[in-house]
Amino acid sequence: MREPSKTFIENHDGRIVTFADVEARSAQIANVLSGLGVEPGDRVAVQVEKSPEAILLYLGCVRAGAAFLPLNTAYTPAEIEYFLGDAEPRVFVCDPADRDKLASVAAGAKVAHLLTLGVKRDGTLAEQADKASVVFNNVARGPDDLAAILYTSGTTGRSKGAMLSHENLASNARTLVDYWRYTSKDVLIHALPIYHTHGLFVATNTLLLAGGTMLFLPKLDGDAIMRLMPRATSMMGVPTFYTRLLAHRDLNPGATRHMRLFISGSAPLLAETHREWRARTGHAILERYGMTETNMNTSNPYDGDRVAGTVGFPLPGVSARITDPEIGTEMPQGEIGMIEVRGPNVFKGYWRMPEKTAAEFRPDGFFITGDLGKIDDRGYVHIVGRNKDLVITGGFNVYPAEVESEIDGITGVMESAIIGVPHPDFGEGVTAVVVRKKGSDITEKSIVSTIEGRLAKFKLPKRVIFVDDLPRNTMGKVQKNVLRDQYRDLYRS
Numbered sequence: 380m381r382e383p384s385k386t387f388i389e390n391h392d393g394r395i396v397t398f399a400d401v402e403a404r405s406a407q408i409a410n411v412l413s414g415l416g417v418e419p420g421d422r423v424a425v426q427v428e429k430s431p432e433a434i435l436l437y438l439g440c441v442r443a444g445a446a447f448l449p450l451n452t453a454y455t456p457a458e459i460e461y462f463l464g465d466a467e468p469r470v471f472v473c474d475p476a477d478r479d480k481l482a483s484v485a486a487g488a489k490v491a492h493l494l495t496l497g498v499k500r501d502g503t504l505a506e507q508a509d510k511a512s513v514v515f516n517n518v519a520r521g522p523d524d525l526a527a528i529l530y531t532s533g534t535t536g537r538s539k540g541a542m543l544s545h546e547n548l549a550s551n552a553r554t555l556v557d558y559w560r561y562t563s564k565d566v567l568i569h570a571l572p573i574y575h576t577h578g579l580f581v582a583t584n585t586l587l588l589a590g591g592t593m594l595f596l597p598k599l600d601g602d603a604i605m606r607l608m609p610r611a612t613s614m615m616g617v618p619t620f621y622t623r624l625l626a627h628r629d630l631n632p633g634a635t636r637h638m639r640l641f642i643s644g645s646a647p648l649l650a651e652t653h654r655e656w657r658a659r660t661g662h663a664i665l666e667r668y669g670m671t672e673t674n675m676n677t678s679n680p681y682d683g684d685r686v687a688g689t690v691g692f693p694l695p696g697v698s699a700r701i702t703d704p705e706i707g708t709e710m711p712q713g714e715i716g717m718i719e720v721r722g723p724n725v726f727k728g729y730w731r732m733p734e735k736t737a738a739e740f741r742p743d744g745f746f747i748t749g750d751l752g753k754i755d756d757r758g759y760v761h762i763v764g765r766n767k768d769l770v771i772t773g774g775f776n777v778y779p780a781e782v783e784s785e786i787d788g789i790t791g792v793m794e795s796a797i798i799g800v801p802h803p804d805f806g807e808g809v810t811a812v813v814v815r816k817k818g819s820d821i822t823e824k825s826i827v828s829t830i831e832g833r834l835a836k837f838k839l840p841k842r843v844i845f846v847d848d849l850p851r852n853t854m855g856k857v858q859k860n861v862l863r864d865q866y867r868d869l870y871r872s
């Protein structure tokens with residue numbers, strides 16, 4: 380059970396939020412919101428820097444019956460204009476420093492109330508909350524009522540608002556607490572952003588339900604994480620966390636002795652990172668798979684084999700199947716196709732996009748994830764890439780992950796991305812964008828000749844391009860659309 384005097388969040392600046400504070404402060408925030416006329420179902424849009432107070436705002440919103448709508452801190456005023464226009468929130472909370480540049484955007488979108496919240500517990504929302512009652516009767520909400528809207532990162536077309544219900548969030552948190560064995564003794568290193576499902580729901584809801592503690596860092600900082608490890612029991616990170624920490628001189632079994640669990644998700648973890656981490660620390664990283672629309676779908680087991688390059692088994696209560704992307708029929712066991720999922724974790728649809736929603740659900744309730752993958756004979760799910768990243772060359776399908784993992788296995792290669800770019804003969808040409816390891820002088824020719832005997836000819840890259848870094852978003856995902864754009868004229872003479 381949650382102990383009122385216990386710490387829920389310890390911020391990097393030393394500020395502590397206990398479970399008693401969670402109760403009192405979220406009540407004060409809920410009182411402010413209700414006082415502004417926020418009613419069940421109203422949206423409260425939020426673009427603020429990471430802080431414990433921002434988490435209390437999330438909880439205050441839900442207690443007031445509103446839908447919490449966090450926005451990436453990198454969004455520009457022009458982008459915010461789209462989100463406010465689309466979501467029509469009653470309240471918009473922004474950083475005090477951004478107030479002046481966002482006031483006209485909020486007014487243009489007819490947002491009734493613009494408040495501010497800073498990282499030092501400052502801003503107009505904090506001031507009003509200080510004066511509000513610490514008691515609040517939660518607005519009653521049913522399991523299917525809206526708790527949050529999270530806009531998908533959307534690398535193509537407009538960002539879509541995924542509507543998440545109370546039951547979507549609660550059921551997933553319950554499952555993860557059990558599956559990953561979180562208890563009130565756990566202390567989580569939290570260096571993720573909190574406008575995304577990973578840092579917001581996977582981390583926060585799980586630790587809140589378990590009654591554990593989170594150590595908040597504003598962003599990925601290898602030194603700070605290494606300093607916190609002796610006090611922590613687990614960490615949730617994107618793959619970049621692990622590659623960054625592997626480069627840290629202090630990472631060794633002694634440094635991670637107090638840790639029981641390292642979790643990775645949001646982007647594929649290289650099998651090599653998994654192996655190196657195990658060799659350096661003795662811990663097998665637990666990789667899981669989820670998305671904004673579905674919360675968490677699959678996870679490697681707590682006990683049992685955590686298999687590198689797989690995302691594990693469907694979580695309890697979640698069904699997963701592999702279908703033919705064109706016609707939707709189920710694929711034979713072990714074959715690659717579209718990953719579809721169904722369960723209490725799966726969202727209610729896209730905000731004000733009924734056609735888009737209908738197009739992405741099957742009549743029997745399965746959600747078409749857009750990820751391609753397979754389920755092996757032991758039941759482990761493998762992801763081979765997004766459907767839109769599939770390369771079709773001379774009429775053949777090339778799954779990027781298959782070629783990437785061959786190239787990544789070559790000595791001298793750090794990582795790679797396979798993309799399809801327009802090709803006059805083949806439609807698309809398989810193209811490898813490769814980052815060499817420090818000091819390596821591996822060539823295009825040697826890469827192609829190494830994998831030649833291992834992959835069918837049509838899967839071999841027509842060109843290999845060397846770069847210093849792959850472009851990534853904040854969640855560690857390689858931005859293949861950026862690469863495709865950059866190299867779109869590669870095969871045009």
Ligand code: AMP
Pocket residue numbers: 531532576643644645646647648666667668669670671672690748749750762764765854
């Ligand atoms: P987002 O909605 O931003 O969380 O992105 C969800 C997408 O991230 C999924 O549809 C997958 O393409 C990708 N993803 C999440 N976890 C993994 C993982 N463990 N391995 C590979 N891809 C992942």
